[in-house]
Amino acid sequence: MDIVVLLTPELMYYHNLPRTSVGRNLVFVEVPYSQGPGLFTNLIIYHELGHFVFDKQTAGRGNAAFTQLVRAMKTAFDKRLGRIPRASDKAWAKRVLKNWTVEVFCDLFALRFIGPAFTFALIDFLSLIGQGTTDVIFVEEHPAPALRLKVQIERLKRDGWWDAVGDMPSDHVRLSKELASKQNYKFVVSETPVPRFIEAFLEILPHIQMLVNALTPDPRPAARDFQRQRKQIEKCYSEGVVPSHLVKQGTTESPLQVSILNAAYSFYLTSIPTLMEKMCHNPARLDKRSELTAKLESWTLKALEDCQLYAASRKGD
Amino acid sequence: MSVFSNIEINDRLNRKVDDPEGLVITPLLDREDAVDKDSIDLRLGTHFLLPRSLPEPYFAPDHKTATSLHVRVHVPLGRYLVVPAHQTVLGATLEFIKLPCNASGEILTKSSVARTFIVVETAPWIHPEYRGCLTLEIANVSNTPVLLYPGRPIGQLVLLHVNRKQDPGAKVDSTYFGPVYPEAPPFKNPEEDLLKLGIHRTRVLRKGTIENSRFVPEPEP
Numbered sequence: 076m077d078i079v080v081l082l083t084p085e086l087m088y089y090h091n092l093p094r095t096s097v098g099r100n101l102v103f104v105e106v107p108y109s110q111g112p113g114l115f116t117n118l119i120i121y122h123e124l125g126h127f128v129f130d131k132q133t134a135g136r137g138n139a140a141f142t143q144l145v146r147a148m149k150t151a152f153d154k155r156l157g158r159i160p161r162a163s164d165k166a167w168a169k170r171v172l173k174n175w176t177v178e179v180f181c182d183l184f185a186l187r188f189i190g191p192a193f194t195f196a197l198i199d200f201l202s203l204i205g206q207g208t209t210d211v212i213f214v215e216e217h218p219a220p221a222l223r224l225k226v227q228i229e230r231l232k233r234d235g236w237w238d239a240v241g242d243m244p245s246d247h248v249r250l251s252k253e254l255a256s257k258q259n260y261k262f263v264v265s266e267t268p269v270p271r272f273i274e275a276f277l278e279i280l281p282h283i284q285m286l287v288n289a290l291t292p293d294p295r296p297a298a299r300d301f302q303r304q305r306k307q308i309e310k311c312y313s314e315g316v317v318p319s320h321l322v323k324q325g326t327t328e329s330p331l332q333v334s335i336l337n338a339a340y341s342f343y344l345t346s347i348p349t350l351m352e353k354m355c356h357n358p359a360r361l362d363k364r365s366e367l368t369a370k371l372e373s374w375t376l377k378a379l380e381d382c383q384l385y386a387a388s389r390k391g392d
Numbered sequence: 393m394s395v396f397s398n399i400e401i402n403d404r405l406n407r408k409v410d411d412p413e414g415l416v417i418t419p420l421l422d423r424e425d426a427v428d429k430d431s432i433d434l435r436l437g438t439h440f441l442l443p444r445s446l447p448e449p450y451f452a453p454d455h456k457t458a459t460s461l462h463v464r465v466h467v468p469l470g471r472y473l474v475v476p477a478h479q480t481v482l483g484a485t486l487e488f489i490k491l492p493c494n495a496s497g498e499i500l501t502k503s504s505v506a507r508t509f510i511v512v513e514t515a516p517w518i519h520p521e522y523r524g525c526l527t528l529e530i531a532n533v534s535n536t537p538v539l540l541y542p543g544r545p546i547g548q549l550v551l552l553h554v555n556r557k558q559d560p561g562a563k564v565d566s567t568y569f570g571p572v573y574p575e576a577p578p579f580k581n582p583e584e585d586l587l588k589l590g591i592h593r594t595r596v597l598r599k600g601t602i603e604n605s606r607f608v609p610e611p612e613p
Contacts, residue, residue: 311409315523315570317488320418325406355563370570377488377525377572381419384469388421 102127114372115340118196121188125181128290140282140289147282148172155275168272171262175218175276180283182223186230187291190298190333191240192340194227195247203254204246210254213262213273225255226280230287235298239305240337245344297333304330308338313350317374319381329385332378339375343368395430396495396551402427404492412558415551416490416523431548433502434485437525438542439573440465440473441482452597454581456610462576472539475510475532482574483528486543490523491551493558499526499547509534512547520554521564524571 104123132141152172159165185193197203203210203220210220217223228251231237240248262272304321308330311318318335321328330338347367348358356363396404405423407414420426426433441462451461462482467473475481491497497518501511511531518526528547532538540546568575583594600609 307409314409314490315564316409316416316490317418317570317572319488320416320420322406322408322414327406353564354569373572374488374570381488384419384421388419 114375115192115343116196116200118185118189118192118336119200121185121193122181122197125184126177128184129177129180132286132290138286138289140286144176144279144282144286147279148176151275151278154278155271171215171272172276172279174216175213176279176283178217179223179226179280180287182227183230183283183287184291186227187234187287187294188333190234190236190294190301190337191231192333192337194224194231194251195340195344197223197227198247198250204250211257211260213260213276215264218276219260221254221257222260224251225257228252228255230284234294236294236301236337239298239302240341243341243345245341247344294333297331300331301334301337304334305338305341308335309342309346312339312342312371312374313346313353315350315370315374317377317381319378319385329382332382335375335378335382339371343371347371393552393554396553398427398429401432401551404495409490412493412521414490415492415495417487417549419487428548431500431550433545434487434499434526434547434549436528436540436542436544436546437484437486437573438467438469439484440467441574441576443479443481448599450597453577453579454596455579456581464573467540467542469543472541474537474539475530476537477532477535480513480529480531481540482576483530483540483546484525484571484574485528485547486525488523488525488570488572489518489549491518491520493520494554494556495551496520496554497522498550498552499528500550502545502548505546508538510538510540510546518549520556521558522568524568525573527568527571527574 102123104120106117106120132138137145152169156165156168156172159168182193182197201220206220211222213219213222228237231240241252242248260273262269307321307323308318311321318338319329321330347364350367351358351360351363354363354367356367358364401415404413404415405417405420405427409416417432420432421435442465443461444463446460465473473481489497499512499516499518501513505512509532511533512528513531526547530540530546582596586594598609600607602608
C-alpha cells in the first residue's frame, strides 16, 4: 500500500463537508497548526496509520490474533463489567474498552515501525514533560500516559531498542522511566473514579501485543542497525553533514532509514546545545535553537531520501 | 594551486566525517562513473526557487524583500521543470557536500548541458569547509524553453588545494550552514552595509501608506 501525507487544510475542509464521499483507502489525519510541518512530532502519523489498520481488521475478517483479541475483550468485559445493568451503560463500557485497546494497539504499531522515536514524539505531542499529576488518569478516549509509556518501554526492551536509548541523558528518557514505574492508575469520569475498567483492560493488553506482533515486521534487525550506526550518524549531525553515507575504516555503507530517524531524535534531545556552541550561538537563544532544529530535520529528510536512492541504485545494478 | 586528481578525490572521500581534510559527497551514486580524472559529476536536485513577479515595480535587495523574490517548487525525480527562454532559476545539487579544510571548489556546467544553452553560472566558487547542497543559478540562454530533469548530471566539481590547516578552535560560519535546498540570499538593509563605509545618507525605497498626509512605513518583519 502506498501512503501519501498531504498537509492541506483544503482537504480537511472537504472531508468535513456533509455528504462528501472519499475513497475507502483515504485516511484523514488532522494535524494541529502548532505542529506544522515539523518532522519529529509528525512521527505521530504512524500511530494514526495504526487506526486505519485496526479498522481494516474490524471491517474484514481479521486474522487469528485479531479474533483472539476480540475474544479476550469479551471475556474481560463479562468477568469485570458484565454486571452493569443498563444496556446503554454496557454499550458505553464496551466502547471505552475498545477505545483504550485501539489506542495501545496504534502506539505499539507505530513503535514497531519507528522505534523509540515514536515514544519521544508522543511525549512531545502530549506535552508530558512538566505535566505532573494527570499522567495516571485514564479518560474515555485514551488510557493514561503512564500506562502507554510503560507498555511502550516493555516493548522497546523486548525488541532490543531500549538498551540503546535507555541511558540517554534526556528528560524524555527520565520521564518515560518515571511514568512507567507508576501503578496507581485511575479511570475518572466527570471527576468520579470508576472501578473495574482498568482491571479489565489489563487482561486485554497481552492480546494487543500478540496482534501487533502478527501484523508488523520484526524490528530487531533495525534495532541492531541503530546500535551499530548511531554514534556514526550523530557524528555526521555534529559536523553538519547529511548522514546518508557512512565511512568506516575505508568502507562505506548506508544506515537503515529507521536508524537515521532515531539517531536524529536522540541528537535533537541531547546534542543541539553542543552544535549551537560550535556555531558560536548562545544555547539559551530559542530562535537559534529553532533554526538548528529545522536544519537537523532537513538533513534527516535529505538522508532518508538519499537512502532510498542508494537502495534503488543497488537494485538497478 | 593544483587540481585534485581522482586518486586524491577517492582518498579524501574514504576519510571519516570528522576528519578536517575529508571530503563528503552524498548521495554519490555510481561512484566510478561520477569521479572523473580531475572532477566529480554532480546531479540536479529536486528543489527550486523560481523568480516571481513582485507587486512592486522593483526589487530591493534589503532585509525585508530579499526572500519575496522567489517561489519554492519541488519537482520529484521522474518529473521535469520547464525553464522558459532567457530565464534563470535557482536549483541545488542533489549531492550534499562537505569540502576539506584545505581545498576550495569550483563548479562548472557539464559540457553536454552547456551545449543545450543551459548555463550554471555566476557564483561557482566554494570555500574550504563549506557544507551543504550547492545552490545553482541555472540560466536558459536559448530562445526556447528547456526541460530540466532532477537527478541528471548538471555540473562538475573541481577541487583545488589551498595552503591552510584547520583552526581547531574556529567557530563554524552559520550564514549558509548545511542547506539542502536552494537558499535565497540573506540581505541586510543597504544603509546598514553602507554605514560601515562611513556613508550616513542612503537613498532607499520603502513601502508604506499615506495617512492624514503623513507617511507611515510598513513595519519591519
